[in-house]
Amino acid sequence: NLAGVTDTAGNAGVSTASSSNYTVDTRPADTTGPTATITLADTALTVGETTTVTIRFNEPVTGFANDDIILTDANGTLGTLTANADGKTWTATFTPTANVNDTTNTISVNLAGVTDTAGNAGVSTASSDNYTVNTRSADTTGPTATITLADTALTVGETTTVTIRFNEPVTGFANDDIVLTDANGTLSTLTPNADRTVWTATFTPTANVNDTTNTISVNLAGVTDTAGNAGVSTATSANYTVDTRSADTTGPTATITLADTALTVGETTTVTIRFNEPVTNFDASDIVLTDANGTLGTLTANADG
Structure with missing residues (x-):
């Protein structure tokens, strides 16, 4: 400031005198690459929603x-990135994938592909916090089920595994929801898998039964899904066979009766021959009339043989 300075003749200086420019850069040398934070405007995405993703670097990047x-791990797609003027903040629109239900989703940036103005590349990755995606259609219907038996032709001494598979996780399902009216057997305690969609139990057929039309059913009205919807009606297995009779090693026996056991002039009577089980190859040549004092008409078989 020359105004505060005089020469030996008493003249004060005027205005100021200035040096030429010089530079000062006393920051430590920049040897580290950029870092980033990633945020979503909406962290609970549902059907029809999109959200803005913001990627903010700690310094301008190229x-x-x-x-x-x-x-x-994003469960979605990202639109074209748009940079703001300072070169540190970038935004894009995120669209979640349809028909997904996932609570552990992240968006990441590969920092190795990004450099700062000093030419330092980033290291590793930066990731967003978890966000949720539930883009399933509204759940308004109850669970359904399929029922299968590992063995569908049960014989003496056998048991089999029954598998009941639901189309979604269920609650409230227990043995009292099983209908065994047409099962010809009993079912052990049900065991669920971890996500409660598949349940198994051991089926033991009833002894001394021969039946080709057996089924196991589930009363779906007693079962609900995680949205609280109850099932409707019943689910039924395909037919399976039960033949738990002891091995047949003996031949048939028969009883023979006459409707009239005191025959007189002009009378006839019906003779009934009843076997203890169905038979084949029975005809008139098997009838012995040596001590009958009569003749027998054509044999007629009933439906069960």
Whole structure:
């Protein structure tokens, strides 16, 4: 400030005198690459929603593009990135995948593909916090089920595994929801898998039964899904056979009766021959009339043989 300075003749200086410019850069040398934080405007995405993803670097960067974004665990797609003027903040629109229900989703940036103005590349990746995606249609219907038996032709001494598979996780399902009216057997305690969609139990057929039309059913009205919807009606297995009779090693026996056991002039009577089990190859040549004092008409078989 020359106004505060005089020469030996008493003259004060005028205005100021200035040096030429010089530079000062006393910051530590920049040897580290950029870092980033990733945020979503909406962290609970449902059907029809999108959200803005913001990627904010700690310093201006170059070389950043969509191919540096990692969507492996994202359950969605990202629109074109838009940079703001300072080169540190980038935004894009995220669209979640349809028909997904996942609570552990993340969007990441491969920092190795990004450099700062000093030419330092980033290291590793930056990831967003978890966000949820539930883009399933509204659940308004109850669970359904399929019922299968590992062995569908049960014989003496056998048991089999019954598998009841629901189309979604269920609650409230227990043995009292099983209908065994046409089962010809009993079922052990049900055991669920971890996600409560598949239940198994051991089926033991009833002894001394021969039946080709057996079924196991589930009363779906007693079962609900995680949305609280109850099932409707019943689910029924396909027919399976039960033949738990002891092995047949003896031949048939028969009883023979006459409707009239005191025959007189002009009378006839019906002779009934009843076997203890169905038979084949029975005809008139098997009838012995040596001590009958009569003749027998044509044999007629009933439906069960």
